[in-house]
């Protein structure tokens with residue numbers, strides 16, 4: 159199979175910039191990578207580190223590790239930095255987040271202590287439940303954005319980097335609908351100079367990164383990249399973008415169970431999803447405006463998978479509700495319940511109950527790692543704009559205009575693996591397999 163993309167070798171170090179450097183997801187990711195580098199732990203949950211990929215026919219028995227097939231940056235070659243509104247080092251924040259035990263954190267204490275955030279671009283209007291003093295000053299949003307560009311340039315210089323990737327691991331901002339100011343680059347740039355209310359801090363980070371040629375992936379449900387202006391900038395500057403909202407706990411399960419119902423043509427009359435969590439993310443989502451952003455992202459998956467327009471008898475009128483309740487005693491250990499009312503042959507009702515006792519940041523950390531390495535791969539392969547092949551990692555995958563997103567986890571995985579095969583000039587796998595029976 160002929161490939162269209164030449165992949166540049168991953169030379170030197172790769173910079174990893176995180177917005178929300180001191181948050182639970184970021185510090186769990188950082189401490190984890192540091193522990194894995196020292197041989198103290200395994201990168202469980204990371205496709206780039208532990209996943210294999212089948213190549214050729216089943217009779218060929220070729221299934222290398224993904225990291226051996228494609229040239230991914232090595233964990234030892236990652237250099238970290240980022241921004242936060244909290245002026246503390248990453249060890250203090252990781253202890254505070256309470257995700258990892260002290261035995262794991264203390265093994266990488268020195269490295270975590272050395273990581274201190276740069277001053278953030280922050281406005282309480284967009285995240286009502288937080289306040290912080292470690293923030294930049296500036297008259298306009300354009301000034302703030304310019305300061306972020308300076309930060310990126312000096313990080314690259316200090317760390318002697320050619321390449322960087324930026325992942326948004328910051329808090330969920332209030333809900334913003336796409337409107338005129340997001341429509342094209344010119345209007346967005348004018349909007350920054352005029353302090354337009356519908357330009358949130360996450361958009362300023364995204365604009366700054368894309369201007370500096372740095373790939374940007376969005377781990378939160380914020381609008382951030384989902385607008386013509388950012389897509390235009392990414393294409394203009396040849397930068398990959400991906401989003402949005404890490405697919406970790408309840409939605410991960412939803413995008414496995416819903417395709418099963420659809421595959422067997424079982425009807426759905428209701429799906430009630432409830433969560434309790436007590437970390438800072440839970441506290442932020444306790445604000446109705448931030449919750450609305452998350453709710454939109456969580457609700458979208460069922461409609462996309464079940465296609466009620468094609469199957470009105472099965473899926474036209476189902477009731478779908480998602481609740482997130484802030485419950486401090488649980489910390490990062492989220493518990494979710496799903497009650498699913500389904501119906502089968504001759505409309506006889508049945509129920510499915512799921513109770514997932516997960517750990518939010520433990521599920522999110524390997525996603526951050528995979529996105530860092532795959533976004534860097536995409537850039538070295540000359541892939542610009544929306545990276546739909548990374549939908550696997552997101553609750554609300556970005557897609558080209560006019561397309562509906564694929565939410566089914568296994569379609570997403572097949573798409574990701576076929577993209578890697580394609581990049582390496584390997585045959586795509588269709589699972590037709592008739593040749594085995596000739």
Ligand SMILES: NC(=O)c1ccc[n+]([C@@H]2O[C@H](COP(=O)([O-])OP(=O)(O)OC[C@H]3O[C@@H](n4cnc5c(N)ncnc54)[C@H](O)[C@@H]3O)[C@@H](O)[C@H]2O)c1
Nearest residue numbers: 178180181182183242278328329330378404406438439518
């Ligand atoms: N953990 C998961 O399973 C999961 C899944 C999907 C999405 N997410 C999203 O990932 C994000 C991070 O989650 P978390 O649990 O680490 O939350 P967290 O509250 O622990 O961390 C967020 C960090 O972002 C910082 N921050 C907020 N606004 C900022 C700004 N403008 N600039 C710089 N820093 C800023 C906060 O100070 C905080 O340290 C959230 O938006 C969350 O909704 C998490």
